[in-house]
Amino acid sequence: MSAELGQSSPASLDSRVAAAHRRASIVVLAIAGSILLYIAAGLYIVGARPLRGLSQERLYGFYFAAVFLAFGSIALRRTQMRRLRLEVIVGLRGLDGLLRHFFKMTIIAAALAEIIGILALVVAIMGGDQNDVVRLGVVALVVELFTYPRRRAWRQAIDYFAATTPGLKR
Secondary structure (H helix, E strand, O other): OOOOHHHOOHHHHHHHHHHHHHHHHHHHHHHHHHHHHHHHHHHHHHHHOOOOOOOHHHHHHHHHHHHHHHHHHHHHHHHHOOHHHHHHHHHHHHHHHHHHHHHHHHHHHHHHHHHHHHHHHHHHHOOOOHHHHHHHHHHHHHHHHHHOOOHHHHHHHHHHHHHHOOOOOO
């Protein structure tokens, strides 16, 4: 069943978009769950030990890293989902490659959000306070929410390229 998406029926195309979207959604939700676990573990660690405090320089380093990763995740998705980039992918790999690209970019952006969640846990281990853990955790969850795949957008892109790319039949 490795037939090119461009040569499949509309029902098959719809089912493949739905399947790819479902897989991406499950991974993104699982990563969001792991971020919640990092936050919970960080809050437990902070509450279970006496407050040591983290130097402001180190704390700012963690915040800078979180902001860098957050903007990096957003910028990566925006650059990889531009129409010109998608046209190149469809030209080289077809509609099946476009679906794989959507999936891959969603997972990479979600992984960057998870790294921010891990930073929240590291801050807790290194002596940060409850507010630091919550701030970093909220940033991670917001970035994760931004990466949640939108099936309608995927479907519109597939429909557009199926209709406008020569040599691809729907």
